[in-house]
Amino acid sequence: MIHSLEKCISDIKNSKSIAIMCHTVPDADALASMVALKKLIKQNFTDENSPKQIDLFVDADEISELNSAIINGVELNNQHLDSYELAISLDCSSLSRLGKYAELFKNTQNTINIDHHITNEKFADNNLVFVTSSTCEALYRIAKIYNMEISDEVCKLVYSGIITDTNNLTQGTITVNTHKIITEMVQRKINLDALNEHFFKNNTKSKAFLLKQALDSLTFYAGDRIAFMKLTKQDIADCNATVEDTYGIVNHGIEIKGVDISILAIKQEDNSYQVSLRSKGDVSVSEIATKMGGGGHEQVAAFHYEGLLADLKEKLIHLCREELANHPVEEKEVLFDNSDVSQEQ
Ligand SMILES: [Mn+2]
Incomplete structure (x- = not known):
């Protein structure tokens, strides 16, 4: 090579x-x-x-x-x-x-x-x-x-x-x-x-309705550090949406304060699942995706899963917890230091 x-x-x-x-x-x-x-x-x-x-x-x-x-x-x-x-x-x-x-x-x-x-x-x-x-x-x-x-x-x-x-x-x-x-x-x-x-400012109405559907399924794990959403191919059809309309929905989970891993699982016609992962900070989802048979980047990864949702969730949430254990919640650093202009004593 x-x-x-x-x-x-x-x-x-x-x-x-x-x-x-x-x-x-x-x-x-x-x-x-x-x-x-x-x-x-x-x-x-x-x-x-x-x-x-x-x-x-x-x-x-x-x-x-x-x-x-x-x-x-x-x-x-x-x-x-x-x-x-x-x-x-x-x-x-x-x-x-x-x-x-x-x-x-x-x-x-x-x-x-x-x-x-x-x-x-x-x-x-x-x-x-x-x-x-x-x-x-x-x-x-x-x-x-x-x-x-x-x-x-x-x-x-x-x-x-x-x-x-x-x-x-x-x-x-x-x-x-x-x-x-x-x-x-x-x-x-x-x-x-x-x-x-x-x-970025061109979403279809169908995508908005699909997002609503996904947000309806939103649940949290690991002390609210994991956000989980699910959709089915039927949801996509019901919303008159396309597979592409599902892109970006997983980002809504990672935008939530305190969430370090966001998951979107989409049930396919054959009952398998297409799963998207997002992370932020030092938390990585690439290895998790690889262990689940997929791949990707540190903060953006995906995999395909054959099996039941309950099994998928058990395996996946377990791997996510392991990754989160390596990255305990840290106190956020001060973004703006205004001590130089703070009120005079
Ligand atoms: Mn690319």
């Missing part, structure tokens, strides 16, 4: 056919990184003398209205060639997360895996796993390192990946680099307001 950025770039340059793919049930970062990478390759590594066939693949039944904007006019899932010289997986922590396109990936001679999940299984020939807010940020950084031309459109895609994967810069791996990228975009006068409004 090698991880070489140098080789990644030369392989992209030298391949005449490239399949780009992302994880199933794609989020904005997954979709935006696919489109951004295709644009970067087109703008920087192709011309009339060296054309490339670049096809994008994502295993998804439907894509939400919100995320559809990202792939507006983009051709997806049309395999123009029997095989590709190079396959690139984006935002995907394991081969199986590629869904039905895992096969195409596996059968490609040369493969690259570009991701930012710390639980990434390094399943490609060349694995580039970055400590970044998003896969979009990783692509932007690669583009900068190699002095690529980065269009305004690529910036908009990258920004979309960053803000959605970080819940508008409130969670995840946000570094000086993340802020530098945003500063560069502000300097370039990219219309970030429009993107913020699109992704």
Whole structure:
């Protein structure tokens, strides 16, 4: 398993056919990184003398209205060639997360895996796993390192990946680099307001009703340090909502004072559960998710569970309690020190 950025770039340059793919049930970062990478390759590594066939693949039944904007006019899932010289997986922590396109990936001679999940299984020939807010940020950084031309459109895609994967810069791996990228975009006068409004002030009525349903189920454990919510596929149907409308609901739990772990369990048609986890402070949910058969980041993770809700809760709450025991409640530090201007004695 090698991880070489140098080789990644030369392989992209030298391949005449490239399949780009992302994880199933794609989020904005997954979709935006696919489109951004295709644009970067087109703008920087192709011309009339060296054309490339670049096809994008994502295993998804439907894509939400919100995320559809990202792939507006983009051709997806049309395999123009029997095989590709190079396959690139984006935002995907394991081969199986590629869904039905895992096969195409596996059968490609040369493969690259570009991701930012710390639980990434390094399943490609060349694995580039970055400590970044998003896969979009990783692509932007690669583009900068190699002095690529980065269009305004690529910036908009990258920004979309960053803000959605970080819940508008409130969670995840946000570094000086993340802020530098945003500063560069502000300097370039990219219309970030429009993107913020699109992704954060654009909830459907259905989503609001679904949130109401989820909040109705809200219960607390471990001295109110764990918030638990549940939904069923039936709830989603009853609210006229989509799976994408469930995104972000779990954040409402972690926004509660004193809550260190928030859980949302969604019962699927086959009675299995799709479980989302959030944490804050030093509390990590990535290992908990891994132990439950999933993965993710320190503060954002998920897994799939086959079995009864009662068993799921017992195992999960037990693991959460263990993690919380490692992080006892600490007195909050004083945020604002105004002793210098306090009332004169
Ligand atoms: Mn991501």
